[in-house]
Amino acid sequence: MSRTVDLFLDSDQPLSRVAERLSELTGNQLVASPDKAHFVMVAGDVTAYLAEHDFLDDDDLPLSEFRYVLSASVRGVGDIEQSPEVSCLRQVNILLRQGAAFVSLLVIDLERPDAPEPRPQ
Amino acid sequence: MRDEPEWHCHHTGGVGSFDETARRASHEELGVANVLVAEGHRVRTLLERKGARTPDLVACGTSVEVKAFQSLQQRGGRPPRPEHVANKMLDARGQGAVAVIWAGTSGLTQATAQAGYGLFCERAREKGLGRVRAVRVIGEGYDMLFKPSADLSMARSSVAAVRQPLQPAGGPRAKRLEM
Numbered sequence: 181m182s183r184t185v186d187l188f189l190d191s192d193q194p195l196s197r198v199a200e201r202l203s204e205l206t207g208n209q210l211v212a213s214p215d216k217a218h219f220v221m222v223a224g225d226v227t228a229y230l231a232e233h234d235f236l237d238d239d240d241l242p243l244s245e246f247r248y249v250l251s252a253s254v255r256g257v258g259d260i261e262q263s264p265e266v267s268c269l270r271q272v273n274i275l276l277r278q279g280a281a282f283v284s285l286l287v288i289d290l291e292r293p294d295a296p297e298p299r300p301q
Numbered sequence: 302m303r304d305e306p307e308w309h310c311h312h313t314g315g316v317g318s319f320d321e322t323a324r325r326a327s328h329e330e331l332g333v334a335n336v337l338v339a340e341g342h343r344v345r346t347l348l349e350r351k352g353a354r355t356p357d358l359v360a361c362g363t364s365v366e367v368k369a370f371q372s373l374q375q376r377g378g379r380p381p382r383p384e385h386v387a388n389k390m391l392d393a394r395g396q397g398a399v400a401v402i403w404a405g406t407s408g409l410t411q412a413t414a415q416a417g418y419g420l421f422c423e424r425a426r427e428k429g430l431g432r433v434r435a436v437r438v439i440g441e442g443y444d445m446l447f448k449p450s451a452d453l454s455m456a457r458s459s460v461a462a463v464r465q466p467l468q469p470a471g472g473p474r475a476k477r478l479e480m
């Protein structure tokens with residue numbers, strides 16, 4: 181699909197261990213591809229792929245500081261912010277932070293960080 | 302990974318067709334489909350299979366992945382940078398034999414697209430091209446076609462010959478398509 185949402189996360193653990201930890205945190209079993217190069221997470225209508233990445237850094241996006249990416253293609257044609265894929269990976273990001281599992285960065289369409297949540301008053 | 306050729310077909314005139322039966326195309330996919338149809342291709346959308354990365358379109362049997370930029374207004378007046386272009390191309394590697402970057406009204410210039418392709422080639426030289434055999438960038442008033450397989454093998458030959466990279470900054474030159 182032409183648009184993606186990507187949750188970058190860093191760990192010194194191997195891909196299989198990161199997939200295991202994500203499965204525990206999200207309650208969605210991540211399944212290895214036949215060549216074990218990536219894992220697939222299916223959460224309702226959303227499909228996301230966990231793999232190592234080689235994306236380039238931008239001023240606002242230090243992507244190379246993160247070894248892995250959980251990436252979902254946005255299937256709908258409407259506002260990407262309202263898509264189930266963004267909603268799903270935002271939830272995974274919250275779980276990661278609550279569980280202090282991995283350092284993470286949610287990126288919209290490989291171009292900008294997800295809008296920060298409003299701070300509580 | 303299956304090694305797909307770029308195009309199987311040769312069209313000498315006439316308009317192709319577009320089939321959205323499997324899935325409704327996004328605006329950007331429709332834009333790309335219209336370009337391909339005008340070139341004579343038979344284009345159809347694909348339904349995403351759960352658990353497998355699928356290309357957006359198939360044109361005369363060749364898989365096509367579309368990557369798009371938001372409009373300049375949506376981008377807060379900041380046009381795409383070379384790194385953005387390269388990342389879109391890198392992202393398309395696993396999905397289609399032809400990657401089409403649809404610049405739309407993002408403000409992406411030919412020079413930035415060329416520089417982004419150069420960055421993409423540098424990274425692909427280390428990590429591989431995946432499924433991509435051709436990269437096309439379509440913007441306002443331009444249409445650029447790159448052949449990364451040829452560009453990378455040429456660069457490898459040059460490196461082997463003189464034992465140092467010959468690739469100039471900005472990367473290989475694009476073939477300019479008439480619009």
